[in-house]
Amino acid sequence: MMFVIYWLIFLRILHGSMTSARTTQYCTFQKDKLKCHEHLPNIPYPSNITVLELSDLNWEILDLNNIANKFPNLQRLSVIGRNIVRVVPPENETSIKVLELRRLTITNISSTLLSNFPSIEDLILEGNHLYSLDKNFYLGPLQRIYLKHNKWKCSEDLEWVLNLNRTIVQDIDELVCHGIPHSGKPLFPIAQYLKDIKDQCTEKCNCLLAHVVRDPKSDLLEPIILVNCSYRDLTELPSKLPHKTNILHLEGNSIENLKPLKTNPAYRSLMDLYLDNNKVNSIGVLEGSHWLTHLRAFSLKGNKLIKLPVYALDNALEKNINMPNAVRILFGGNPWRCDCVFVPVFQEMLQKYAPQIKDINDIRCAYVEGDENSLLPIAELSRSSVCKYPTEYSVQEALDLLNAVLACLILFILGKLAYDYYHFKRSGRLPWIVTKMP
Structure with missing residues (x-):
């Protein structure tokens, strides 16, 4: 009897392990979670899958409509890494609550991306090549959005930045400009400066x-x-x-x-x-x-x-x-x-x-x-x-002339004194100027 019980327990464990985790060449399936690397094989998957994680896909286009059709009960979709450059929104409403598109080469996101996500709560767009968002980007019922580590262009119109809800954008203070002229500078202050400059600019000026x-x-x-x-x-x-x-x-x-x-x-x-x-x-x-x-x-x-x-x-x-x-x-x-x-x-x-x-x-x-x-x-x-001076003679020339005149006068006076002395010695008569003095 005990042997039968142990055998039944062994079969139960074996069955549980086989149904709880299945592995293919590219995918791992466990309960309601499916993880795939490089490829998503085109095979039927259980309808109860609620979490899908795709990494390093060799796709250029991510068609969310195709994924929503394959996994109708999906609540979380993570696509991480590699060559995806464009995302196609779903045509019908989906049940996805968390959409993670991280470390891809996406440069632009449609403003209507979330229009068929009535239950969306989190949107993670970290580490892409996004350079801007449409100023009319539809946020729907979003509660949280993550945007850091993208290539935001601060030479473009940044009105969309000022339209962001700071309570929804969880990492708004971590968003930085990419490339000239404000590389590495925080995005939100740059956007505010640009708006103020535009509003206050002098007429006729740039x-x-x-x-x-x-x-x-x-x-x-x-x-x-x-x-x-x-x-x-x-x-x-x-x-x-x-x-x-x-x-x-x-x-x-x-x-x-x-x-x-x-x-x-x-x-x-x-x-x-x-x-x-x-x-x-x-x-x-x-x-x-x-x-x-x-x-x-x-x-x-x-x-x-x-x-x-x-x-x-x-x-x-x-x-x-x-x-x-x-x-x-x-x-x-x-x-x-x-x-x-x-x-x-x-x-x-x-x-x-x-x-x-x-x-x-x-x-x-x-x-x-x-x-x-x-x-x-x-x-x-x-x-x-x-x-x-604006005259014929310079100052130095005038001084030289004055000195010459003074020298001549001194020689004349000395000569006159010598003559009067000689005349007095010979004739005994005083000079005429002396006789007139009182």
Whole structure:
């Protein structure tokens, strides 16, 4: 009797092991779970399968409609690794709650992918080649979505990022940009910066997010915003700029007044200003401004400058927080007035800040017909060639003439004294001038 019992138990265990785990060349089946590697054989499978895991498939297209038909009770589908580049949504509703498409080469997902997933709870799209999502991507009843380790393009329109629900996207703070210009930077802040720049951009200008850097002191991200208003027929500085604008190009306009640099808060973050080929004739209005002590690049080539407030500029540069390595100044192509009052102090400043003044050899005297200094580099002028009177004789020549006259007078007086003494000795008569003295 005991033998029969043991035999029955053995058969039961053997039957259970045969029905609980079956293995083919590519697949393993256990209870309601099927795992396949490289291939999904085209054979009948039990209808009770609820979990399907496929890895390293040699497919290019993943047809979810075909899988849904083969496994009508499927609740979790995982497709991991290899060459799949496109996903075909199912045509009919499925019972899948978890859809995992990970480490594939998918570049794009249809906005209607989940339209026939009425029970979907989790969507895992980690480690693919996705560069964007449609801004109208249907999330359905999703509770969680995972998107990290994709190749998100931050040069594209990122409105879809701002439309994401942060309570659903579990790894939104781990999403980063891929490729130039913001590789490795967090996706969500970049999207917010781009939206703000677009909304705040100055009319007639182009605004872009040039870079994003991390502040070493606060460890916070800081945008580097570039605004290009060159050759737009502007007659004054723009009255508004995107918040935290750092670089402003205004070449080829007709701007003369720089007062907004000192008074307009929109220029508070500005560091690089390019005003080449405008009509600026003075920067005196900037004396004592925040701009001069915080500038990084200041280009005024080809304007109408004839002189500068040298001492004010020198004082500002000494206090500038970007000195000495980051500051770049360009003053060439202006009609500088080369007189004895301005040139000596201007030369001292040019010599002092030669590493920062990048076009020092292009800073030349204005053209004046007949002037020997016309168009010569100011840094190379000698003081004697600038500081002279506009008369026939120089100062030295006048002094030489005066000395000659004085020498002649002294010789005349000495000669007269010798003559009077000789005359007195011979005749005993005093000189005429002595007889008239009281």
